[in-house]
Amino acid sequence: MPTELNVPDAAAKTAEAASQEFETEKMSLAMGPSHPSTHGVLRLQLELDGETVTKCDPVLGYLHRGDEKIAENMTYNQFVPYTDRLDYLAPLANNAAYAAAVEQLANLEVPARCQSIRVITSELARVSSHLMGLGAYGIDVGAWSVFLYSFTEREKLYTLFEELTGARFTTSYSRIGGVARDMPEGWTDRVLEFCEQFLPILDEILKLLTRNKIFMDRTVDVGVITAEDAIGYGMSGPNLRGSGVKSDLRKDRPYWGYDQYEFDVPVGSKGDCYDRYLCRGEEMKQSVSIIRQAIAKLPGGSYYAEDARKIFAPRKDKVMSSMEELINNFMIVTEGPQMPAGEVYFEAENPKGTLGFFIVSKGGGVPWRMKIRGPSFCNLSILPHICKNELVSDVVSILGSLDFVMGECDR
């Protein structure tokens, strides 16, 4: 009995296969907390469609130490070392910002020399922090040597910090009402020397990336943040200025006499990763210019507020010779600098953005409540918004361009 040949209709089969939708699944990928380019312990819970990110969920808190609660249990001066560990890439700037906040609570004006020292150290910290941001960004897009070059410059800065404060990393330089000690002999000359040799090297480092085709492919039009979004998400610092918003507290609300210095505030045009990178590069040059001006017109006088007797501990030679000063010293060390009751909010333009301290005092040497506004925390809040529909490699590029520090984000 002849069997009927069953020849499948190939064309019909193909058409049927094409009309059927493939069963695709989204993949969830945990980027971090231990991942080479999440710069510390940030964790991004990504949802991937192939290599495209469909959802990005930042998970914070891996570095939470409860700094704000710790502050309630110690005197104002004792909290200075904790501010080192906020943005640990720019401790000098944090120290000064914190001290300025407490001084505002006491309605205390520090002398001009102290202000100049704070400007110089804060700008040096800015250079150091941006160098790190630049180098780490280099690694994120695969250019390793940039990191080593910028790190070499940072080492020189750390040597200067060590001379000034005795520590390379955690400087704890500020005290309420002044700084820990005056600048050592000839230190400003060495800072100027550093500035002199730094600018050509910076140009060389930037030259490796700025017009590099591969680098531009990786950064231009990647992670675009519009000006409205940037303001809406409370971003600050170079990330905000990269989006074209000309906002810099040093210009808008000058503190420590920033209004006497001439400098430009670089702003971007598109708000992509490339603009943020360019802003940081230019800010370093402006910082160097500020440092030079500050050293050129460095005023003499005291480096601490001498009339604030219940706030800044007296000098050692006075403690040894005068009964009253001895008692004063004892009181400040044990009870803390005496503050009036009140509330104050002060924010300074830190390398990463606006670092704010909100302090509620009920009098005495210990704050009743302190709230820290970490710029990295606010800057990271935009991640779910801008990481959508980007590739996995772009997420790395965006993270690097936001230049965050988890110490400040988690506090």
Added chain:
Amino acid sequence: MIDLYLNLPVWVQATIKGLIAIGVLIPVAGACSMAERKVSAWIQGRPGPNRAIVPWVAWIPFVGKALQRLGVFHLMADGAKFVFKEDVVPGHVNKFYYYVAPLVALIPALCTIVVVPFGAYIDATTETLKPLILADVDVGILAVFAIGSLSVYALILAGWASNSKYPFLGGVRASAQLISYELSMTLSVIPVFLWVNAPGGNGTLSLFDVVESQSQAGFLGGMWFIFLMPMCAFIFLVALFAETNRQPFDMPESESDLVGGFHTEYGEFKWSLFFVAEYVHMTIGSGVFVLLFLGGWNPLPWIPLEMVISSMPMWLGALVGVGCFLGKTFFFIFFFMWVRWTLPRFRYDQVMKLGWQKLLPLAIANVIFYALAIAMIELS
């Protein structure tokens, strides 16, 4: 000695040759890893590894210090570490393929050396130039491509067997990238062989014949192919970077987004096999580039090796040839490292776009152009 060797059975000869190939290539790969660290240090303005030293060697004046500065002992310490480290196998892997993948990476890499000539000598009886080669097969370059491209299986296997997300992404990227660049690479060498195989002659794909046709008399005859066909050389070099997974094309293991890519879950000796395979690939790739475009063992353009060594004893002539070839190869290995430590890395989709939309059309146009040009020359 040579008679004794020639009287041995063929399989013993083959084994000896194979052992020599392994014995040469693995130390070269090790030396490459040392060079990588030193070159990167040099580029980044730091001293690099310069501490480790073995006591007895340290007592030799000058030499001991020089070896220490070169970081030679770091290399040995590294090697020893890989062998003696605890063999950690994650619980979630597919054990069989997990163990097989590093072998699949290394074996094809070592096999390709068999058909790559690495020097030449003048045969005393026939007075002609003979290649120094383990197996002089006619299909030369085809065998290199065929065996070399097997290594993509290693990356896919490793990515799949690791049963983990980052290696999986690395493996997927590897398969796409290696396949797309293989096309341009193969197309880029076609003009070379069109030029070598003049109509009427014996068709050959042997790499020895490619070098031979770069050492002829006359202006065109003595010209290296890099000058004659710069576009082919460029396409081949770019594709070679992609094929060996070197930056800026190191997508399968791009460590800033995929942690370690396909070898994230690998450790100790198995990891070092991948590592060695990468360097062996790089060495052989550079060697093939030198043979195809830089005149192989010819010391300079228009100065063939035969002219230089004709008055030397056979062993010295062979050494000179090998020296010229190795010198050029090492320069290219240095070039690979130089690029790696200077350039940022492409994004995955950019690599694919570059491969399919720029390099492949360029390679096809290149083949057509040279085919027409060679036909014109032949007709006239």
